[in-house]
Amino acid sequence: MSAAFFSATYGEARQRFLEAATRAGAAVGHHVHPLTGAAGEEIGTDTALLGPADAGKLFIxxxxTHGPEGFSGSACQLALLNDELARRAADRxxxxxxxxxxxxxxxxxxxxTNEDNIDLNRNFNDFATPYPDNPVYEQIHDLLVPAAWPPSADNEERLNAAMARLAGQRNPGVSSGQDKHPDGLxxxxxxxxxxxxxxxxxxxxxxxxxxxxAWIDVHTGLGPYGHxxxxxxxxxxxxxxxxxxxxGSDLIVSTATESVSPRTVGHITGCAPEECPDAAITPTTLEYGTVPNPVVRRAxxxxxxxxxHPDAPATLVREIRQAVRDAFYVDADDWKGMILGQFRSQALQTINGLAAEE
Known part of the structure; x- marks a missing residue:
């Protein structure tokens, strides 16, 4: 049953989301992107608002946020639209x-990344001040983005050695964000x-x-399979x-050594206090593991x-795009069940938590 909420393409996911939102009686909003999708289709960020319009409490x-990580996030949203939890939230x-x-x-x-190779979870920052330097990333940029693809055996060996040497670096870490290389990670x-x-x-x-x-931003790609x-x-x-x-006690602060995520600057939920200064904001990222880190990194x-390299051969383009999809979306029923089961649990916790607040 869980697998039924997952879509094969963005276009399918968008259509199913909008249809479910309409059936649920949600107020639907559209923000059309200026560019088109991979199949030439219209693309955009869509919203569905359910429950009392004047409610003092909002669950987002x-x-x-990271492109194909949307396969799982969209499935979580679709499942929620078909769940009595949405009605329970409104009733409370x-x-x-x-x-x-x-x-x-x-x-x-x-x-x-987006249309400009921007990692959106590093983009929500104050551009009036310099972005923090990332000397850790600087050490390996040329290894991460080689001149030719696929990378040579020598490149892979040197990168693996560098990553092992830098494994303990977290503040910043390799993936904390950087502003020096528009062609980089x-x-x-x-x-x-x-x-x-x-x-x-x-x-x-x-x-x-x-x-x-309260805000849950759904992500995939880091951590153990399905967790x-x-x-x-x-x-x-x-x-x-x-x-x-x-x-609960399994909430992990991203600055803790046991977290799968390093310190980042410019996270999406960080803009909530700026845009809604009178609200008490309680945000979290729900990050699901997919495949081993080296596989994700290669993608x-x-x-x-x-x-x-926009002139890359079509076969290589398809190969790279498929590798990215596979790194962030596991097309397996057991994984899909783990995703939706854990999401529903946290959604219920969020509703109960919000309901208890004054």
Missing amino acids: VSSG GIALLLIHAVNPFGFSHLKR FYCGTAPAWSNRTIRSILRAHGTTRRHI GEKIFGRHSEETTRRAKAWW LRGEAWLAG
């Missing part, structure tokens, strides 16, 4: 906002991307009058207390190389 679930005075495909270009084109960009501006406008439209906002890590950033003591009370390296 977002998907597809909670509005539910589903943000589908934060990065629709990446979702459709099977790119973790984890690039933050030089200005707010289309998706950044769109998410901020959605928050202003739906969040500014709320007292409490959902509840990643929590660095927040105030009050926010941390509230998050642990809602989501990301291929994507970065391809961004700098």
Whole structure:
């Protein structure tokens, strides 16, 4: 049954989301992207708002911040639209906002990054101040993005040795973000991307009058197969207390050594306090493991190389795109069941937590 909520393409996921939202009686919104999808289709970030419009409490679930990670996030949203939990939230005075495909270009084109090779979870930052230096990434950029693809055996050997040497570096780590290499991995960009501006406008439209906002941003690609890590950033003591009370002792602060995620700058949920300053914000990232880290890293390296080689042969393009899809979406029933089961549990925790707040 769980597998039924997963779609094969962005276009299918979008259509199913919009149809389910309409059936559920949600107020649906569309933010059309200026570019087109891989099949020439219209793409965009869509929203569905359920529950009392004037609710003081808002539960946000977002998907597809990193392109093909949207296969799982979209399935979680579709399952929620078909679950009595949505009605339960409304009955308890909670509005539910589903943000589908934060990065629709990446979702459709099977790119973790956006149309400008920007990692959107490094783009929500203050561009009036310099992005933090990342000397760890600088040491291996040339190894990560080689001149030719596939990389040579010598390149792979040197990169593996460097990654082993840098394995303990987390603040910053290799994937923390960088602003020096537009053709590289984890690039933050030089200005707010289309998706950044769109998410901020959605928050202003739906969040500014709320007292409490909970936000789950669904991701894949890090950690053990099928395990959902509840990643929590660095927040105030009050926010941390509230998050642990809602989501339990398995909530992992991203700065802790046991977290699968290093410190990052420019995370999507970080814009909520800026756009909704009067609300108490309780955010988390739900990160599901897929395949071993070296496989994910190779897929990301291929994507970065391809961004700098638009004239690459069609067969190689398809190979790289498929590798990215496979790194962030496991097309197996057991994995899909793990994703939706853990998501429903955290969604229920969130609803109960929000309902208990004044």
